[in-house]
Amino acid sequence: MTYNPQIPKWGEKYLEEKKEKLVNYHKWLSTTGNKTGLISQKTDQYIWDEFIVHSLYFYKIIEDLGVEKSSIFDLGTGGGIPGVPISIVSSTKVVLVDNKKSRIFELDRLIKILKIEGVAAKEKNAIELIKTKENAIFTLRCYLSTSSLIKETKKTLKKSKKLNKNIYLVSSNKKNNIKTDKMFHVKQEKFLINKNDYRFIDVITSM
Numbered sequence: 001m002t003y004n005p006q007i008p009k010w011g012e013k014y015l016e017e018k019k020e021k022l023v024n025y026h027k028w029l030s031t032t033g034n035k036t037g038l039i040s041q042k043t044d045q046y047i048w049d050e051f052i053v054h055s056l057y058f059y060k061i062i063e064d065l066g067v068e069k070s071s072i073f074d075l076g077t078g079g080g081i082p083g084v085p086i087s088i089v090s091s092t093k094v095v096l097v098d099n100k101k102s103r104i105f106e107l108d109r110l111i112k113i114l115k116i117e118g119v120a121a122k123e124k125n126a127i128e129l130i131k132t133k134e135n136a137i138f139t140l141r142c143y144l145s146t147s148s149l150i151k152e153t154k155k156t157l158k159k160s161k162k163l164n165k166n167i168y169l170v171s172s173n174k175k176n177n178i179k180t181d182k183m184f185h186v187k188q189e190k191f192l193i194n195k196n197d198y199r200f201i202d203v204i205t206s207m
């Protein structure tokens with residue numbers, strides 16, 4: 001099947017620099033990723049636009065925030081989305097986190113096949129991990145909603161009485177009305193994944 005490995009203007013530099021690796025990852029998702037149940041059957045264009053381009057915007061936000069030096073934890077990573085595209089275009093250390101052993105097994109193989117540097121796959125409970133990290137960046141695509149994440153994180157913050165200074169980037173499908181309060185600042189980014197379709201990512205900073 002043919003597809004157009006496009007990217008809107010905001011991400012042209014990622015494609016110029018890393019097209020070959022991104023295309024190889026696309027191929028892996030559409031073959032092995034589909035065969036091993038990491039993703040369901042999708043068209044090649046869908047895999048490119050919704051998984052790869054969407055993932056790259058998570059990194060665009062990290063670059064814009066100027067926090068590339070912190071470690072990135074991709075929670076509920078599944079087939080490595082958005083963590084693998086992020087690790088392909090960045091030099092920041094990325095940890096792909098999932099609580100399913102079979103997914104970690106396939107991701108370990110992918111990291112070797114694609115020879116991606118600065119990335120590791122770990123079988124862990126994401127909720128437990130959130131409780132232990134400080135000054136980290138967490139990406140979450142189709143795993144927890146912004147409201148569930150805030151609920152979980154508030155429990156931890158109240159117990160530890162610590163300021164964790166983490167940043168959470170969470171995919172969402174539409175405008176939400178989550179309000180900034182004294183513990184969390186919430187800002188929503190809207191961006192194009194192709195010529196016509198917009199997606200949203202919530203940027204949540206703990207204060």
Ligand SMILES: C[S@@+](CC[C@H](N)C(=O)[O-])C[C@H]1O[C@@H](n2cnc3c(N)ncnc32)[C@H](O)[C@@H]1O
Nearest residue numbers: 076077078081098099100124125126141142143
């Ligand atoms: C809907 S999939 C999303 C996968 C990927 N992020 C994407 O956008 O396609 C959710 C993933 O979260 C993982 N997951 C569910 N509960 C988890 C937990 N407590 N800790 C870590 N991973 C978890 C599942 O195994 C699954 O791979």
